[in-house]
Amino acid sequence: GAVVSQHPSRVICKSGTSVKIECRSLDFQATTMFWYRQFPKQSLMLMATSNEGSKATYEQGVEKDKFLINHASLTLSTLTVTSAHPEDSSFYICSAPPIAGTDTQYFGPGTRLTVL
Amino acid sequence: GNSVTQMEGPVTLSEEAFLTINCTYTATGYPSLFWYVQYPGEGLQLLLKATKADDKGSNKGFEATYRKETTSFHLEKGSVQVSDSAVYFCALKWSGGATNKLIFGTGTLLAVQP
Numbered sequence: 323g324a325v326v327s328q329h330p331s332r333v334i335c336k337s338g339t340s341v342k343i344e345c346r347s348l349d350f351q352a353t354t355m356f357w358y359r360q361f362p363k364q365s366l367m368l369m370a371t372s373n374e375g376s377k378a379t380y381e382q383g384v385e386k387d388k389f390l391i392n393h394a395s396l397t398l399s400t401l402t403v404t405s406a407h408p409e410d411s412s413f414y415i416c417s418a419p420p421i422a423g424t425d426t427q428y429f430g431p432g433t434r435l436t437v438l
Numbered sequence: 439g440n441s442v443t444q445m446e447g448p449v450t451l452s453e454e455a456f457l458t459i460n461c462t463y464t465a466t467g468y469p470s471l472f473w474y475v476q477y478p479g480e481g482l483q484l485l486l487k488a489t490k491a492d493d494k495g496s497n498k499g500f501e502a503t504y505r506k507e508t509t510s511f512h513l514e515k516g517s518v519q520v521s522d523s524a525v526y527f528c529a530l531k532w533s534g535g536a537t538n539k540l541i542f543g544t545g546t547l548l549a550v551q552p
Contacts, residue, residue, distance in 0.1 A: 326481060356539075365442070365542040366482075366527070415481070425470055425489070425531060427540070429481035 324350050324420045328430035335406055336438055343401045343433045345416030351396035352418035356427070357389075360413040372399040372416075406437040440465045444528045444543035451518055451550050459513040459546050461502075461528035469532040471495075471504055471511040472540070476525045485513075485526070523550045 325348040335341050345355055353374045358366040370391055371379040378391035388410075390402040399418075403410050413434050417427040444461040451457060463469065470489045474482040486495030491506035500515045511528060528543040 358542075363544065365544045366540075368539060368541075371539070417482070425472070425487060426484060429474075429483070431479065431481040 324348075324418075324428040326416065326418055326428045326430040328414075328416060328433050330433060331431065332434045332436075334436045334438065337407055338405055340402055340404045341406055341435060343403075343414055343416075343435070345399045345401070345418070345430050347397045347418050347420075347428075350418075350420040352399075352420070353396060355393060355399040355416055355418045357391065357399075357401050358415040358417070360415060360432070366415060369401075374399075403435065406435070408437045411435055411437045440469070440530065440532050440541050442528050442530055442541055442543040444526075444546055446544070447525075447547040449546060449548045451548070453520055453550055453552050454517045455550075457513070457515040457518045457522075457548070459526055459528075459548070461511045461513065461543060463509050463511065463528075463530050465509075465530055465532045467532050469530040471502070472529040472531070473500070473502055473511070473513050474527040474529060474542075476527065476545070478524070482527060518548070518550045520550045520552050523548055 327346045329344045355372040357369045360366045369384045372391045372393040374393045380386045393399040415432040417429040419427050441464045472487045473485040475485045476482045486497040488495040488504035494503045502513045525545045527545045529540045
């Protein structure tokens with residue numbers, strides 16, 4: 323089946339620094355990718371929809387200047403957490419549909435961000 | 439608004455026990471319903487889905503029936519195995535929303551003991 327990878331799997335950074343998380347579709351092209359955030363014992367919350375070649379669409383309440391999304395190619399989307407603070411510590415997950423418009427999504431394994 | 443509520447875990451069962459994980463939803467229109475599973479260290483995987491009322495999704499011995507009258511999509515398996523230990527997420531995609539946007543429940547951790 324289709325595979326989505328994320329890098330890094332874990333990252334620890336100091337408060338005030340920026341962190342980039344990569345999401346790659348390994349065996350298919352994805353014009354759309356989704357970024358989720360998951361808090362402990364809570365559901366995945368959609369942060370934004372990443373669109374190849376155009377601006378990302380952010381969900382209500384998500385700061386677009388804080389969470390920069392770049393979908394530079396059909397196989398790569400990046401999420402940059404800028405000027406990270408401890409409250410940004412979370413589990414970030416991306417997903418992509420191999421076929422646009424279908425219900426099926428393939429999820430990456432997630433990235434654990436810890437901000438000290 | 440649209441939401442998904444699923445039972446809190448963890449759920450701990452012995453091997454070959456019967457499993458039920460409850461899931462109810464609130465949505466406008468006619469959503470599609472999903473169960474995703476996340477094994478340790480891996481990404482979420484689609485387990486099964488149902489796109490309209492009374493549909494039954496099934497896979498790997500798991501089943502869930504789309505019940506519009508009770509707005510439920512409970513996950514069941516007749517005999518669990520240790521390898522079923524994972525986190526299970528109920529989710530919906532509503533017909534009036536943008537393509538592929540999913541709303542997830544909080545997830546239920548299942549631990550199956552030998």
